[in-house]
Amino acid sequence: MSEQTIASHTDQRGVSFTASGAEAVRHFDEAMTSCLGFRRDTDDHLGRALEADPDFAMGHCTQGYFLKLFANRALDGRIAEAIAAAERSAEERGATRRERDHIAALSAWHRGDWQAALESWERILLHNPLDVLALKLSNHMYFYLGDSLNIRDSVARLLYAWNEETPGHGFVLGMYAFGLEECGDYMDADAVGQQAIEINPADVWAIHAVVHVMEMQGRHREGTELLKTSENVWTRCNNFANHLWWHGALLLMDLERYHAVIDGYDNRIRAEESDDYLDIVNAVSLLWRLEEAGVDVGGRWQELADKAEARSGDHLLAFADAHFMMALAADGRFDAAQAMLGSMAEQAERAGGMMGRIADDIGRPLCAALLAYANEDFAQTVSLLEPIRYDLKYVGGSHAQKDVFHRTLVSAAMKSGRLDLARALMSERTADRPTSIWNWRTYARVLATLDDEAGAVGAWRKARDLLAGLTL
Numbered sequence: 450m451s452e453q454t455i456a457s458h459t460d461q462r463g464v465s466f467t468a469s470g471a472e473a474v475r476h477f478d479e480a481m482t483s484c485l486g487f488r489r490d491t492d493d494h495l496g497r498a499l500e501a502d503p504d505f506a507m508g509h510c511t512q513g514y515f516l517k518l519f520a521n522r523a524l525d526g527r528i529a530e531a532i533a534a535a536e537r538s539a540e541e542r543g544a545t546r547r548e549r550d551h552i553a554a555l556s557a558w559h560r561g562d563w564q565a566a567l568e569s570w571e572r573i574l575l576h577n578p579l580d581v582l583a584l585k586l587s588n589h590m591y592f593y594l595g596d597s598l599n600i601r602d603s604v605a606r607l608l609y610a611w612n613e614e615t616p617g618h619g620f621v622l623g624m625y626a627f628g629l630e631e632c633g634d635y636m637d638a639d640a641v642g643q644q645a646i647e648i649n650p651a652d653v654w655a656i657h658a659v660v661h662v663m664e665m666q667g668r669h670r671e672g673t674e675l676l677k678t679s680e681n682v683w684t685r686c687n688n689f690a691n692h693l694w695w696h697g698a699l700l701l702m703d704l705e706r707y708h709a710v711i712d713g714y715d716n717r718i719r720a721e722e723s724d725d726y727l728d729i730v731n732a733v734s735l736l737w738r739l740e741e742a743g744v745d746v747g748g749r750w751q752e753l754a755d756k757a758e759a760r761s762g763d764h765l766l767a768f769a770d771a772h773f774m775m776a777l778a779a780d781g782r783f784d785a786a787q788a789m790l791g792s793m794a795e796q797a798e799r800a801g802g803m804m805g806r807i808a809d810d811i812g813r814p815l816c817a818a819l820l821a822y823a824n825e826d827f828a829q830t831v832s833l834l835e836p837i838r839y840d841l842k843y844v845g846g847s848h849a850q851k852d853v854f855h856r857t858l859v860s861a862a863m864k865s866g867r868l869d870l871a872r873a874l875m876s877e878r879t880a881d882r883p884t885s886i887w888n889w890r891t892y893a894r895v896l897a898t899l900d901d902e903a904g905a906v907g908a909w910r911k912a913r914d915l916l917a918g919l920t921l
């Protein structure tokens with residue numbers, strides 16, 4: 450422990466930190482701004498904070514948080530070290546209630562108790578509504594619990610404490626915009642997201658929120674335009690840029706511009722063959738959709754399946770597990786896929802509680818359904834997926850991301866001859882998203898197979914008219 454005087458220092462929003470000097474908190478503050486902006490220098494700033502004060506409790510705690518965000522078991526040892534360093538510092542130097550709650554939240558997250566982590570962050574935010582770290586992390590966790598209301602309301606609950614003078618106000622609006630979008634409030638999401646972009650054109654999360662709105666509303670041209678005009682901003686951010694390339698590809702997919710999608714896949718989305726779960730999720734989701742559309746994706750599954758197989762025992766996010774399973778199944782690695790289902794059951798039993806139930810009741814049948822689909826057992830896919838389709842939200846991810854599971858159910862219903870179900874699902878989907886070209890095209894195919902000629906022609910016309918109005 451250093452001999453320096455330990456005191457309370459505040460960040461740019463007036464939140465107190467126990468540290469040996471103001472320099473550590475200044476670097477920490479920079480790390481927060483970088484993190485909110487998805488910049489590449491977040492770890493550098495945090496490293497400098499810890500250099501300035503090697504026993505900085507919130508520095509160690511935040512290092513543990515950032516490692517947790519990778520959802521990678523290989524990092525467990527380093528996370529445990531970060532927790533131990535933060536706890537040691539709090540014990541020897543003393544710490545505020547907020548800092549102790551943060552350390553408790555990290556510890557709970559690390560042992561898989563998401564509810565306890567959220568309770569700690571919510572407690573922090575009740576008394577410290579300007580703690581952007583607690584806000585960002587609770588937002589992240591609500592996202593991976595599929596809790597749309599809380600993605601929105603965790604931000605709404607503290608808006609009273611923020612105004613345009615508060616540093617980072619735009620970032621908070623960007624988070625709020627995404628929550629509004631996930632709750633289906635597209636008009637407000639669009640307005641709040643645009644306001645955040647106006648405040649800070651480099652707010653990648655706000656750009657992302659508005660792109661989501663455009664995806665859900667079938668505003669292909671505007672979505673593509675927004676991505677293009679802000680490309681100089683988001684291509685300079687961390688690997689979240691790959692997710693924005695993915696969003697651009699989704700807009701192109703709906704227009705059946707498959708060559709452009711493949712080109713984006715090879716040269717952007719998967720230009721770097723990383724094993725980061727979000728990178729794998731983006732890539733898997735796109736290849737699965739391309740195959741569903743009848744596009745030959747060649748040997749592209751192989752490297753993804755290699756990465757997925759190496760991560761198939763992690764079981765840290767049900768949403769990532771589902772995509773790892775898709776890669777294994779699509780590449781024909783059925784033994785590895787079966788082994789993964791087995792280890793998911795073991796992990797669910799070990800975890801128990803809410804996370805165990807989500808893994809067991811939703812994550813596992815979802816993975817089994819995806820495996821059955823790749824194995825061409827379409828009846829089995831339907832029997833596994835149809836009963837849980839309203840619960841799929843609990844595996845986390847955005848509506849746009851989870852749509853791949855719902856499309857798989859439609860496809861399996863058609864391929865297994867369950868045309869009654871396919872028609873019902875497509876009737877539902879076209880009512881919910883009437884500007885989706887894929888919806889109308891698929892509805893037309895289902896109705897044609899059912900010999901409903903008039904219905905099929907009407908659906909084709911809808912698809913054609915949408916496409917005609919959207920030439921990019």
Ligand SMILES: [Fe+2]
Nearest residue numbers: 657661692847
């Ligand atoms: Fe997204």
